[in-house]
Amino acid sequence: MSSVSNNPVYIIAEAGVNHNGSLEKALQLIDVAAEANADAVKFQSFRADRLVARYAPKADYQVRQTGATESQFEMLRKLELSPDMHRRLIEHCASRNIQFLSTPFDIDSVRLLAHELDLPRLKLPSGEVTNGPLLLAAARTGKPVILSTGMATLEEVGAALSVLAFGYVGKGEAPSRDELELTAKSAEGQRALVENVALLHCTTEYPAPFNDVNLRAMDTLRDSFGLIVGYSDHTVGIAVAIAAVARGAEIIEKHFTLDRSLPGPDHAASLEPEELRALVRSIREIGAALGSAEKKPAKSERGNMAVVRKSIFAAQHIAEGEAISAAKIVVRRPATGPSPMAYWSIVGQTAKRSYKTGEEIEP
Secondary structure, three states: OOOOOOOOOEEEEEEEEOOOOOOHHHHHHHHHHOOOOOOEEEEEEEOOOHHOOOOOOOOOHHHHHHOOOOOOOHHHOOOOOHHHHHHHHHHHHHHOOOOOEEEEEOOHHHHHHHHHHOOOOEEEEEOOOOHHHHHHHHHHHOOOOOEEEOOHHHHHHHHHHHHHHHHHHHOOOOOOOHHHHHHHHHHHHHHHHHHHEEEEEEEOOOOHHHHHOOOOHHHHHHOOOOOOEEEEEOOOOOOHHHHHHHHOOEEEEEEEEOOOOOOOOOOOEEEEEHHHHHHHHHHHHHHHHHHOOOOOOOHHHHHHHHHHOOOOEEOOOOOOOOOHHHHHHHEEEOOOOOOHHHHHOOOOOOOOOOOOOOOOOOO
């Protein structure tokens, strides 16, 4: 995937389901993300009856935040966004000059986002890494995909990429394993992945323990698949997301909320507005600081070179024709004469002219 932002790092402010089913709160979340200078604000698109069985249990973190009296289905049904709500949010994003993104959790939601709403890209969640039919449907839209890889092994990520590659360039709706592997390894399949797919390292726990983050796995993803790599952060605070940028993440995704004390499954592990602003500000500064890999004097420091570097000066009077000994020269600022790296070649030379004490030696 080519760069998704004019900034060095593409920042996705993850509103998720922190709107609690309220259009008003969702609009406020867009305002917060825009004011923080994020590139995109992301929601979640699903129908509860197509996402989860009616009596599926909640995750432990969901039980901690919302209790165990209702099922996961009942909880999620209250957090759905209707197509009309999607359109209203997209309009508001356009008015605030921030991109609208959403994560589809079912094939109908893929169609809604990609075809009816014509979003520029799809963000697929970690839980769908092994959902072959959804991966295929996402790639069949022709839209670029950002894929989170929480809970996944390297082999599972590779298998997901093979489905995406087949979706972009293959034919048919029921590929065999051999067809998937051949397509993924083909020049056309590899080109489709590079042009369309980015991977996010992720630890799928809310909040994620620091000792389970394993940021070095970003390097493994990059080295293994040659794709743009980023990080979806579920840790407390902003330090790990900032560290991921310093380690080369080109995309950062982070949950945020209007208020961490609000009821709901994800609020407690989300940033509040001022924290989101601090995260974006820090990432922008680090993105600028990463700069070029070329080692050379920066424009801002060139004027200091003559001031802080040194030259070779006469330590005492040196007569013309006299041999220049080490005792007769010193290294001092400024660097307006010969470099001290020439020190050993100057020692033993015959002075071409006389020098007063403190005068620069000519090369």
